[in-house]
Amino acid sequence: MELYFIRHAQAQHVLNPPESLQLKDPSLTSTGENQARKLHEIFPISKEDLLIISPLRRTIQTALVWTNDVKCQMIVSPLVGPRMFPLLSAADAYACDESLSRPMIERDFPQLEVVNCDHWEKGINVISEPEFQQLAEQFINWCRDFRQDxxxxVSHDGTITSYRQFLGESVTREDFLGDTGWYRVNVY
Incomplete structure (x- = not known):
């Protein structure tokens, strides 16, 4: 199975750091919308494809613009939500990384499936490394259950880097992806 981790397109929270990192629920910028549209040239989506999306507005918007109304399966999961890399304390978490609630996603994005799991409240942003590794293993096994090639x-730079590390790669912040950057890995 190939997993394609794709970083969301440019959103408002990156325009004027560090102040803009405290924006709650930032949306894509017009540049970000254009970046998301260009993803379709790199990865043309069909109705047979599966997207798993982080529960933040910018990742959901990236996926919706990218798929351009293709009726593929899109699932929102907190297990690909934002995660700081390297891990810092909860006090150091950014407001821009607060996940949307399940009810808000269901209300604002009724075309998406929302995974039913126990991790909506806490997410993965500031959980311990051993706890993340356990959830990452569960997530990878859940992906295998779909039997997709x-x-x-669609996720975040820190989350993608954390999964790359979990999957055995030696990574640092220098390995963060830019807007709509992607990383492919084979998982057996």
Whole structure:
């Protein structure tokens, strides 16, 4: 199975750091919308494809613009939500990384499936490394259950880097992806 981790397109929270990192629920910028549209040239989506999306507005918007109304399966999961890399304390978490609630996603994005799991409240942003590794293993096994040749995961730079590390790669912040950057890995 191939997993394609794709970083969300440019959003408002990156325009004027560090102040803009405290924006709650930032949306894509017009540049970000254009970046998301260009993803379709790199990864043309069909109705057979599966996207797993982080529960933040910017990742959901990236996926919706990218798929351009293709009726593929899109699932929102907190297990690909934002995660700081390297891990810092909860006090150091950014407001821009607060996940949307399940009810808000269901209300604002009724065309998406929302995974039913126990991790909506806490998410993965500031959980311990051993706890993340356990959830990452569960997530990878859950992906295997779909029996898809490839799965697209729309997420965040820190989350993607954390999964790359979990999957055995030696990574640092220098390995962060830029807007709509992507990383492919084979998982057996």
């Amino acid at each position: 490839k799965i697209y995961i």
